[in-house]
Amino acid sequence: MLNYEKIKNDFPLLNKQAQKKPIVYFDSACMSLKPKQVIEAMNEYYFYFPACSGRSSHRLGELVTKKIKEARQIVANFINADEQEVIFTRNTTEAVNLLANSLDLKNEDLVLTTDKEHNSNLIPWQMLIKKKGIRHEIVKSKNDGTFDFEKYKELVKTSRLVSMVHTSNLDGTTIPAKEIIKTAHENGVLVFLDAAQSAPHIKIDVKDLDVDFLAFSGHKMLGPTGTGVFYGKYNLLEKFEPFMVGGDTVEYSTYTDHKMLKAPEKFEAGLQDYAGIIGLGEAVNYLEAIGFDNIREQELELNRYITEEISKFPKIKIIGPTNPALRSGIISFYIDDMDMHQVALMLDEMSSVMIRSGQHCVHSWFNDKKIKNSARVSLYFYNTMEEAEEFISGLNKIIKIL
Amino acid sequence: MFCIIALIIFSILGIFSATHRELAKEALDCVFRRVTLRPCNTGFREKIKSRILVRLLSRSTFLARLFNRHFELLSWIFFILMIASTFWTVKGGYNYYLYGSCNGLNQNGFCAFDPKGENNKVTEINATCGAVEKKEKNVTLKDVDLSSFSTKNIGSKNTVVLIGCYECDYTRKAYADIQKLVREQKTNYIFAHYPAKENTNYLSGVGYCVYKEYGERFWQFNDYLFTVDKVSIYGKDYMERILNNFEFDVNKINECLNSTETTSVVENQLKQLQKTHLYGTPTVFINGKAFVGPKPYRVYRNEIKKFIIF
Numbered sequence: 001m002l003n004y005e006k007i008k009n010d011f012p013l014l015n016k017q018a019q020k021k022p023i024v025y026f027d028s029a030c031m032s033l034k035p036k037q038v039i040e041a042m043n044e045y046y047f048y049f050p051a052c053s054g055r056s057s058h059r060l061g062e063l064v065t066k067k068i069k070e071a072r073q074i075v076a077n078f079i080n081a082d083e084q085e086v087i088f089t090r091n092t093t094e095a096v097n098l099l100a101n102s103l104d105l106k107n108e109d110l111v112l113t114t115d116k117e118h119n120s121n122l123i124p125w126q127m128l129i130k131k132k133g134i135r136h137e138i139v140k141s142k143n144d145g146t147f148d149f150e151k152y153k154e155l156v157k158t159s160r161l162v163s164m165v166h167t168s169n170l171d172g173t174t175i176p177a178k179e180i181i182k183t184a185h186e187n188g189v190l191v192f193l194d195a196a197q198s199a200p201h202i203k204i205d206v207k208d209l210d211v212d213f214l215a216f217s218g219h220k221m222l223g224p225t226g227t228g229v230f231y232g233k234y235n236l237l238e239k240f241e242p243f244m245v246g247g248d249t250v251e252y253s254t255y256t257d258h259k260m261l262k263a264p265e266k267f268e269a270g271l272q273d274y275a276g277i278i279g280l281g282e283a284v285n286y287l288e289a290i291g292f293d294n295i296r297e298q299e300l301e302l303n304r305y306i307t308e309e310i311s312k313f314p315k316i317k318i319i320g321p322t323n324p325a326l327r328s329g330i331i332s333f334y335i336d337d338m339d340m341h342q343v344a345l346m347l348d349e350m351s352s353v354m355i356r357s358g359q360h361c362v363h364s365w366f367n368d369k370k371i372k373n374s375a376r377v378s379l380y381f382y383n384t385m386e387e388a389e390e391f392i393s394g395l396n397k398i399i400k401i402l
Numbered sequence: 403m404f405c406i407i408a409l410i411i412f413s414i415l416g417i418f419s420a421t422h423r424e425l426a427k428e429a430l431d432c433v434f435r436r437v438t439l440r441p442c443n444t445g446f447r448e449k450i451k452s453r454i455l456v457r458l459l460s461r462s463t464f465l466a467r468l469f470n471r472h473f474e475l476l477s478w479i480f481f482i483l484m485i486a487s488t489f490w491t492v493k494g495g496y497n498y499y500l501y502g503s504c505n506g507l508n509q510n511g512f513c514a515f516d517p518k519g520e521n522n523k524v525t526e527i528n529a530t531c532g533a534v535e536k537k538e539k540n541v542t543l544k545d546v547d548l549s550s551f552s553t554k555n556i557g558s559k560n561t562v563v564l565i566g567c568y569e570c571d572y573t574r575k576a577y578a579d580i581q582k583l584v585r586e587q588k589t590n591y592i593f594a595h596y597p598a599k600e601n602t603n604y605l606s607g608v609g610y611c612v613y614k615e616y617g618e619r620f621w622q623f624n625d626y627l628f629t630v631d632k633v634s635i636y637g638k639d640y641m642e643r644i645l646n647n648f649e650f651d652v653n654k655i656n657e658c659l660n661s662t663e664t665t666s667v668v669e670n671q672l673k674q675l676q677k678t679h680l681y682g683t684p685t686v687f688i689n690g691k692a693f694v695g696p697k698p699y700r701v702y703r704n705e706i707k708k709f710i711i712f
Contacts, residue, residue, distance in 0.1 A: 342452050
């Protein structure tokens with residue numbers, strides 16, 4: 001069971017008001033709120049040991065090195081990986097770019113994605129089409145928004161890499177990752193999972209999934225902005241050529257040569273966001289303490305209520321499966337001929353309900369479906385039923401003026 | 403259309419509020435994008451529309467629905483109204499500058515710059531049973547013989563005719579400006595006393611006689627009559643004292659006043675003034691164009707300078 005008194009105390013924003021109404025934050029798929037513990041861990045670094053990690057041998061440097069190592073271990077444990085398989089990045093986008101630029105993809109190599117990829121897992125491959133002549137195929141979803149496994153099985157045979165969004169930020173659907181990976185491996189194909197929307201909401205076990213590469217962002221899972229993680233199987237990472245090199249990536253260098261460090265160091269060029277990494281470790285600790293079962297239970301209850309209420313409005317169309325259990329904490333909806341930015345702005349103005357509107361960096365899907373944009377409610381464990389009711393009440397008023 | 407309206411409104415409100423100044427900047431960006439043929443995708447339109455909708459929604463769902471459904475149409479209507487009101491405002495300002503009234507020359511409607519209508523006030527004259535209606539457009543010098551009235555600067559390019567009465571406040575107000583105009587612009591100047599109030603009838607004859615007997619010295623005498631305490635000029639005794647002060651021969655003036663010729667001339671002068679169809683004093687004609695009421699000095703000067711667009 002979630003302790004809301006403690007949660008409210010940990011997230012100061014939940015006690016704030018805007019326009020004399022409590023703030024209802026329903027945009028966690030874009031950016032989650034941060035608990036005090038994360039902020040305090042970061043402040044602690046800046047106040048008491050703002051030194052370099054892995055470089056300076058003085059006691060502050062040693063302390064930072066220790067804290068970063070601890071954070072890496074926490075994150076590795078979080079996804080059941082080995083410590084040296086965890087590379088810190090700025091975000092998921094950087095991780096995908098690292099993969100796209102480090103994997104030795106060649107002319108005619110096929111990269112397979114879903115039709116609901118965030119631009120972060122689409123544009124890097126489109127760039128490689130131009131640069132290296134790789135091919136890119138899309139596994140289109142079925143009419144109900146779920147993954148088309150049959151279509152996938154056909155296409156994966158000739159692929160080199162499957163690069164797919166684990167949980168879609170568009171509609172919240174989660175692909176059957178384990179089966180996808182198993183099938184890919186049977187065909188000798190590598191698999192990357194964009195876990196930006198899944199890692200904050202469901203337990204990820206990279207060993208159980210047997211996934212080759214995986215990435216997620218800190219800012220969507222209570223962590224600081226500018227933090228992300230790229231996971232890769234160590235034997236694969238060893239073969240990678242880092243796409244960004246420099247300070248702290250080499251054992252030594254001469255005027256003409258250098259020797260790279262092993263993973264993960266060789267991928268972490270330059271001075272890292274130590275405060276952010278420490279904060280990310282603290283965020284993972286917080287999430288583990290909350291428990292994914294509790295998170296899932298709360299999100300599902302709220303999603304079920306909102307879906308049920310929204311379904312009463314005939315003009316509103318929900319993107320993705322109608323079953324809320326298949327949509328994580330996301331309810332993405334639109335109204336024909338209506339600019340959903342307006343709905344989002346009115347909810348904010350009227351009820352202090354913050355939701356996202358637009359194409360959610362999945363422009364390709366919207367352009368394909370010829371849908372202007374959508375409004376997206378994205379829930380997290382700190383949201384409550386009262387907040388969901390406030391949202392529905394506001395939406396109800398807006399619907400009346402259409 | 404919406405961006406342009408928003409820019410103007412928020413720019414005005416921005417003078418007083420920093421919040422609106424920011425909105426004005428957003429509107430300007432939006433207008434700039436539209437002018438440079440780019441889409442205004444800054445979300446500004448939606449933001450403002452939403453704010454208005456929420457406020458309307460708290461009062462009336464019907465109004466909010468109406469606004470939401472016809473937002474574009476309403477934007478156009480407001481745009482057209484804004485253009486029209488801007489045009490009328492500019493025209494009003496132009497008219498006020500040129501004629502002293504927002505509504506045009508000698509027009510009495512409300513004017514924000516002259517809310518009390520001071521520039522159009524006149525001392526109404528006793529109605530005569532004329533066939534012509536008392537209207538500004540009917541006031542004219544056509545077929546009016548002004549040859550018997552006091553005149554100076556004969557032969558000048560421009561002609562100013564002041565028809566007023568000595569004891570009328572509005573004539574007194576205009577008088578100083580007319581003197582200034584005549585002095586600065588060197589115009590031909592004709593002064594005609596119209597006894598709007600009957601107790602100053604005799605002053606027409608006095609004026610005629612002083613001008614006839616003493617010529618240019620009349621103008622000093624005339625200036626005095628427009629500045630002296632009004633009550634003083636009601637009495638004939640006091641008038642004699644004034645004439646003495648100006649070292650005029652009172653007997654000569656009285657002789658002139660009592661002559662049948664003077665009576666005939668003064669009667670004719672009155673007839674001639676009535677032919678102008680004037681309905682109040684002061685009425686000033688500048689090159690034949692009538693200005694009824696005490697206008698600001700610039701109005702008279704502009705007529706001479708011909709600063710007129712429409």
